[in-house]
Amino acid sequence: MRKLRKPVYFACGYNTISLGTGRSEFHPKKPRPGLEEYIKEAGQGVISQISDAKYIDEGIISNFIAARFNRQAHLAAMIPMIDSALVHKPCSRVEGACASGGLALANAVRSVLAETSDVVLVLGVEVQNTVKAIYGADYLAAAGHYKAERKNGHAYFFPGKFSDRAGAYYEKFGAESTREAMAHWYAQSIENARTCEKAQEYENKASDLLSLGRKSPNPKGFVDHLNLFDCSKVSDGASAIICASEEGLERLGIAKDKAVQVMGVGQSEDDLTKAPEDLTRLTTTQNAVEKAYEMANVSREQIGVVELHDCFSITGLLALEAAGFAPHGKGGEIVVNGDTKRDGRIPVNTTGGLVGYGHPTGATGIRQMIDVCNQVTNQAGNSQINIGNERPYGLTINMGGNDRTVVSMIVKKAD
Amino acid sequence: MNLDERLSNVAIVGAAGKMGSGISLLLAQQMGLAKAKNPTQDIVLHLIDTRDQGLHDLVQYIRAQVAKMAEKQILKLRVLYKERNDLVENAEMIEELVNTTISILRPTKELTSAKDSSVVFEAVIESEQLKIDIFKKLKACCKPDTYFFTNTSSIPIKIVDQGAELDGKIIGYHFYNPPAIQKLLEIISWENTNQDLQSVAAEIAGLLRKIVVESNDVAGFIGNGHFIREGLYALNKTKELQEPHSFAGAVYLVNKTTQDFLMRPMGIFQLLDYVGIDVYNFILKIMDKYIEDENFNHQIIDTMISNNVLGGQRGDGSQKDGFFQYSKGKMIGVYCMEKKGYVPLDSTEEWDKTLGNYPSSWKPWKKMLKQKHEVVAQIFSELSEGNSLGCKLAFAYAQASKEIAENLVKAGVAKSNADVDNVLLTGFYHAYGITTI
Numbered sequence: 001m002r003k004l005r006k007p008v009y010f011a012c013g014y015n016t017i018s019l020g021t022g023r024s025e026f027h028p029k030k031p032r033p034g035l036e037e038y039i040k041e042a043g044q045g046v047i048s049q050i051s052d053a054k055y056i057d058e059g060i061i062s063n064f065i066a067a068r069f070n071r072q073a074h075l076a077a078m079i080p081m082i083d084s085a086l087v088h089k090p091c092s093r094v095e096g097a098c099a100s101g102g103l104a105l106a107n108a109v110r111s112v113l114a115e116t117s118d119v120v121l122v123l124g125v126e127v128q129n130t131v132k133a134i135y136g137a138d139y140l141a142a143a144g145h146y147k148a149e150r151k152n153g154h155a156y157f158f159p160g161k162f163s164d165r166a167g168a169y170y171e172k173f174g175a176e177s178t179r180e181a182m183a184h185w186y187a188q189s190i191e192n193a194r195t196c197e198k199a200q201e202y203e204n205k206a207s208d209l210l211s212l213g214r215k216s217p218n219p220k221g222f223v224d225h226l227n228l229f230d231c232s233k234v235s236d237g238a239s240a241i242i243c244a245s246e247e248g249l250e251r252l253g254i255a256k257d258k259a260v261q262v263m264g265v266g267q268s269e270d271d272l273t274k275a276p277e278d279l280t281r282l283t284t285t286q287n288a289v290e291k292a293y294e295m296a297n298v299s300r301e302q303i304g305v306v307e308l309h310d311c312f313s314i315t316g317l318l319a320l321e322a323a324g325f326a327p328h329g330k331g332g333e334i335v336v337n338g339d340t341k342r343d344g345r346i347p348v349n350t351t352g353g354l355v356g357y358g359h360p361t362g363a364t365g366i367r368q369m370i371d372v373c374n375q376v377t378n379q380a381g382n383s384q385i386n387i388g389n390e391r392p393y394g395l396t397i398n399m400g401g402n403d404r405t406v407v408s409m410i411v412k413k414a415d
Numbered sequence: 416m417n418l419d420e421r422l423s424n425v426a427i428v429g430a431a432g433k434m435g436s437g438i439s440l441l442l443a444q445q446m447g448l449a450k451a452k453n454p455t456q457d458i459v460l461h462l463i464d465t466r467d468q469g470l471h472d473l474v475q476y477i478r479a480q481v482a483k484m485a486e487k488q489i490l491k492l493r494v495l496y497k498e499r500n501d502l503v504e505n506a507e508m509i510e511e512l513v514n515t516t517i518s519i520l521r522p523t524k525e526l527t528s529a530k531d532s533s534v535v536f537e538a539v540i541e542s543e544q545l546k547i548d549i550f551k552k553l554k555a556c557c558k559p560d561t562y563f564f565t566n567t568s569s570i571p572i573k574i575v576d577q578g579a580e581l582d583g584k585i586i587g588y589h590f591y592n593p594p595a596i597q598k599l600l601e602i603i604s605w606e607n608t609n610q611d612l613q614s615v616a617a618e619i620a621g622l623l624r625k626i627v628v629e630s631n632d633v634a635g636f637i638g639n640g641h642f643i644r645e646g647l648y649a650l651n652k653t654k655e656l657q658e659p660h661s662f663a664g665a666v667y668l669v670n671k672t673t674q675d676f677l678m679r680p681m682g683i684f685q686l687l688d689y690v691g692i693d694v695y696n697f698i699l700k701i702m703d704k705y706i707e708d709e710n711f712n713h714q715i716i717d718t719m720i721s722n723n724v725l726g727g728q729r730g731d732g733s734q735k736d737g738f739f740q741y742s743k744g745k746m747i748g749v750y751c752m753e754k755k756g757y758v759p760l761d762s763t764e765e766w767d768k769t770l771g772n773y774p775s776s777w778k779p780w781k782k783m784l785k786q787k788h789e790v791v792a793q794i795f796s797e798l799s800e801g802n803s804l805g806c807k808l809a810f811a812y813a814q815a816s817k818e819i820a821e822n823l824v825k826a827g828v829a830k831s832n833a834d835v836d837n838v839l840l841t842g843f844y845h846a847y848g849i850t851t852i
Binding site for chain 1: 486489490492493500503504505509
């Protein structure tokens with residue numbers, strides 16, 4: 001894979017809170033912010049960190065399925081709402097299920113490389129608490145192949161899909177050790193979320209997280225192999241960030257040490273109409289991550305922080321293996337032994353990931369980039385971990401559907 | 416006639432009332448599911464009431480509740496509709512079940528709509544004359560093999576049976592409020608009650624997943640047989656305590672004793688308000704009429720009624736003022752006889768001090784649920800030795816409550832102490848059986 005033909009940077013990220021059950025602001029029967037409020041908050045949160053909104057050349061917004069959750073399409077035309085300087089700027093909306101955010105970032109990088117823009121405002125949003133989870137499951141199932149899979153799929157479609165993956169993994173590598181690793185994943189996710197005040201699980205005060213994570217699944221009420229603690233929650237939220245060229249950074253007045261440079265981009269797609277061949281592997285994720293490593297020309301040992309796509313705890317384990325941090329079947333071991341904790345060898349999801357931070361689907365890929373950016377530039381506040389000189393790189397993995405669309409990026413502090 | 420046939424044409428009289436709407440929902444849920452499983456079978460549920468708006472609201476209520484049930488049972492629903500290729504999403508299946516259920520409902524003001532029903536539930540107000548009149552009319556239009564179920568908490572079944580000449584084809588079916596949630600069902604038969612009806616009644620109870628306690632046909636049955644007498648004991652205690660502590664103070668003390676010291680979900684006067692002082696009075700009168708050698712009236716109740724302080728609930732389920740004044744479900748005042756108004760409950764420290772300390776092993780009601788018998792026994796042994804007024808009142812009250820329970824068995828109303836305890840545990844949410852203390 002060729003290196004990027006010129007430097008491309010990300011900076012000035014802004015996350016709204018991830019709103020949903022678990023947050024004290026959340027009450028299912030009280031009015032809540034909608035798409036408009038989230039888009040404005042995140043967009044203006046970025047603009048307040050730059051010299052002038054007029055330097056933004058382009059806007060890209062990622063969203064999975066507002067057309068159903070909010071009965072609103074045409075989200076690109078909501079970007080000019082953020083600031084009048086954005087009126088008549090080129091804007092587009094991208095969708096790749098839960099990897100929509102990653103796609104927006106990849107498209108922004110391409111736009112800067114193509115020199116059609118020097119500054120791109122990249123924003124992701126999803127507002128999902130508009131309906132009960134049982135109806136939201138219908139909407140989210142659109143990330144699978146509706147025609148072939150929905151009728152016979154589980155009521156909770158994606159938990160069903162990843163429960164099947166967990167079941168296959170149990171069979172191959174042992175149910176007990178896997179369940180234990182999933183419980184540790186949950187515990188680690190909540191502990192990390194407690195460091196980040198915008199995380200959905202920030203206020204989680206449960207004392208014995210491992211016991212919760214070890215709870216037996218309830219196939220009569222939910223799915224066969226996952227308990228509720230294995231799952232990312234239903235979330236509302238938005239995230240936004242600047243993608244810029246060197247000139248762009250200068251125009252915006254962004255100091256280099258507050259920005260990350262994109263070293264590798266891996267984007268990969270697999271056929272939505274075909275079922276995964278091996279449920280115990282994330283092959284598309286693996287392909288995307290390998291492309292990113294190759295372009296960045298770095299090794300796994302140089303990665304100091306990871307933001308990966310744990311829509312379910314089992315997905316977290318599979319992604320660790322796909323990214324090469326553990327051999328096939330051994331992902332759980334490096335979770336249980338503490339390697340993936342914030343003070344471990346490969347700190348993963350330092351603000352809680354999808355399980356702990358929350359999963360406003362269209363925003364997640366961008367939130368991941370913001371968190372990695374904050375870590376490698378030492379701007380992560382209470383969530384800050386120690387990034388050593390020998391491991392200066394951050395890795396993101398944003399996955400859509402059942403490992404069908406994946407975007408992975410490697411960044412490091414700009415110099 | 417098998418149960419499926421019987422439950423293919425059902426009527427509910429008084430369907431839009433508080434009890435009737437819950438019974439209607441239970442039947443609509445069962446029969447709607449049956450229709451979904453057998454779409455070509457004729458299944459109808461007649462909802463009969465005198466009020467158009469009530470029937471309109473009832474259908475909306477059933478629609479909302481069936482949707483909630485369908486959401487909760489979505490896994491089963493996906494299996495049920497597996498062969499229906501036109502139904503793919505959860506929302507489509509939920510909507511289908513709701514529409515199917517609504518399609519079997521026949522809301523009407525015509526009592527004669529029940530003419531083809533094999534099962535008729537009656538849930539009008541607690542008035543024996545009204546019930547008898549309705550059953551007379553039903554008997555005139557219904558088929559001879561129709562079974563009648565009367566929801567009453569106090570009126571002897573024999574009286575209604577003989578009054579309407581139903582020849583044993585009626586059974587007492589006492590749902591607890593709210594019928595869709597409360598698990599307890601008291602089934603009451605008398606010596607002439609049809610045997611087949613008794614087994615049908617048991618089968619339907621099973622289908623509705625109720626916990627059944629059989630009661631003999633003595634006014635008040637087990638539930639009110641206990642509650643009404645306990646209420647009278649509390650009212651007498653209040654009179655005693657009124658002298659030193661004022662009426663308002665006495666009501667507060669007895670209520671707090673029965674709730675907190677006795678570890679119950681509600682105090683006796685709060686429960687009286689919940690039931691309704693007027694309803695309590697109705698039942699007193701019925702029991703007074705049919706039970707000999709026992710007095711069922713009380714001067715305090717008479718005064719409350721004449722002062723038009725009635726308790727009970729509003730249409731939206733909120734609590735009306737009675738012995739206590741309520742705001743957003745919380746007690747904020749207690750009734751003062753002299754003032755004919757409420758004393759605010761913002762400073763109760765004096766009264767609380769009067770009651771004194773709880774026993775050392777004491778736990779609040781919620782923590783007592785599912786406790787072992789030894790824990791209960793320990794607390795009661797401490798209560799019996801406690802010197803505080805609260806302990807003394809509570810222990811005496813518990814003894815009285817136990818005696819009432821045991822007398823229900825001696826009088827042949829309940830078959831066993833366990834049956835009385837079952838009613839108190841499931842119908843009144845007590846945390847322990849009173850006969851075991």
